[in-house]
Amino acid sequence: MTNDHSNYEVVKLDMNLPASVRLITRKSFRNVTSHWHRSLEINFYLDGEINFYINGEKKRCGPGSVCLINSEAIHHSEVVKDFENKDQKVVGMTLLIGYDFIMSLVPDISNVYFVIDDIEAEIAIREKLLQLLRERQETQVEYNNVLMLSTVCEILLILCQQCKNSKEIIQINTQRDTERIRGILFYVHENYAQNLIQYEVAKKFYFSREYFSKFFKKYTGMNFKEYLTRYRLMKTEKPLLTTDITILNIALEHGFSDERQMINAFKKYYGITPNQYRKGEEVKC
Numbered sequence: 665m666t667n668d669h670s671n672y673e674v675v676k677l678d679m680n681l682p683a684s685v686r687l688i689t690r691k692s693f694r695n696v697t698s699h700w701h702r703s704l705e706i707n708f709y710l711d712g713e714i715n716f717y718i719n720g721e722k723k724r725c726g727p728g729s730v731c732l733i734n735s736e737a738i739h740h741s742e743v744v745k746d747f748e749n750k751d752q753k754v755v756g757m758t759l760l761i762g763y764d765f766i767m768s769l770v771p772d773i774s775n776v777y778f779v780i781d782d783i784e785a786e787i788a789i790r791e792k793l794l795q796l797l798r799e800r801q802e803t804q805v806e807y808n809n810v811l812m813l814s815t816v817c818e819i820l821l822i823l824c825q826q827c828k829n830s831k832e833i834i835q836i837n838t839q840r841d842t843e844r845i846r847g848i849l850f851y852v853h854e855n856y857a858q859n860l861i862q863y864e865v866a867k868k869f870y871f872s873r874e875y876f877s878k879f880f881k882k883y884t885g886m887n888f889k890e891y892l893t894r895y896r897l898m899k900t901e902k903p904l905l906t907t908d909i910t911i912l913n914i915a916l917e918h919g920f921s922d923e924r925q926m927i928n929a930f931k932k933y934y935g936i937t938p939n940q941y942r943k944g945e946e947v948k949c
Contacts, residue, residue, distance in 0.1 A: 681809060682765030683816045685800045688756035691946055693747060695933075697895050698740040698849055698884045702763035704778065705733040706819070708793040709756035711747035716740075717885040719842060730786050730793065732823075734778055735763055738845055740885055757797045761816055769820060770827075778823045785822055792819050844869065845883040856895050857919045862888040893929050896920065900930075904942045911938050 684703075693712060707716070713726040718739045725731045726745075733739050747755045767773045780786050792815050799811050848869055852860065865888070866876035877887065884891050896919045903914050915926035930938050935948025 681812055682762045683812060684760045685796055685812065686758040686760070687754050687797075687800065688758060689754055690747065690752075693743065693755050694947055695742045695894070696740055697891065697898060698738055698845075700736050700738045700846070701760075702735050703760040704735055704763070704766060705739075706759040706761075706789070706793065707731040707733070707756065708759075708790065708797070711752060711755045712743065713745035715742050715744050715885070717742075717883070720882045722885075728790065730780060730789050732778060732780055735766075735773070738842060738849070738883055742885060754797070754801070757793065757800070759793065759796065759816070759819075761820070765816075766820065769817075770824060776827050778827050780823075781826050785826055788822055789819055792822075841879070841883070845879070848880065849884075852892060852895065856892060856899065857917060859919070860892055892919070894933060897926075897929055897933060900926065900938070901941070904938055914938070 688707075688709070693714075698717075707725065708730050709725055709727055711727055713724060716723045716725060716731050716733070716739060718733055719737050723731055724744065763773070770776055780789065796812060796815050848865065851865065851868070862876070863873050866873050869876070871879065880888050880891070886894070900914050900918050903909050903917075909917075911926065912923040915921075915923050918926075920926040920929070927937055930936065930941065934941065936945050941947070
């Protein structure tokens with residue numbers, strides 16, 4: 665396991681609580697590029713279908729599904745089917761449980777691999793998540809805080825009853841591959857604005873061109889060019905919404921060769937143009 669945590673998503677928990685509930689809205693129901701963090705992540709959906717790729721393994725989640733992502737697992741997601749109820753503002757939720765809190769209850773957390781093996785456990789966790797989802801939308805903050813802490817502990821109890829030793833689940837080769845893809849993604853994230861060429865990146869990390877393509881797609885669910893384009897687009901979102909920098913300058917500052925290339929990529933992956941996004945239109949892809 666790498667000691668460099670600069671690649672991690674920094675998860676902000678709710679106030680002083682050991683966990684955070686993020687509502688998944690129509691606007692936030694979209695593809696997410698590969699990342700990882702120390703928090704335990706549990707996703708639950710009321711509508712739509714989405715594929716999660718967790719350390720290279722695919723898991724489909726639909727209405728009522730619970731998707732568990734262990735600490736430091738590399739994961740990304742892609743929308744498979746849009747939500748059917750267009751009037752429903754909230755289509756799901758993500759529960760993030762802080763690593764330090766879990767470690768205070770499960771000291772051997774680094775050797776523990778949480779799973780949801782049976783239907784009864786999944787139903788029990790789903791009921792807890794539904795309860796959190798309902799209460800999260802209420803206005804009684806103090807009551808919500810107490811409920812969240814209680815519910816998180818109950819969910820962890822269910823998970824601990826099914827947890828397995830990570831050495832039984834994760835083979836040494838898988839651990840080594842995880843370290844390698846983390847290094848590659850960190851390099852891409854740090855240099856996305858440069859003219860990155862797949863062959864040169866493969867060479868830098870001692871891969872043949874052919875094996876790099878297969879390896880990268882296994883862990884990210886997409887080829888190198890698509891991942892790089894999607895990551896560049898994601899980084900353009902903030903300046904589009906918070907500044908008046910021209911589309912051309914944003915494009916050039918984020919690795920696109922010109923304005924047209926960025927506009928075409930935006931239309932392909934978001935279904936709208938950068939200007940439409942800047943004006944507040946919802947992403948359609």
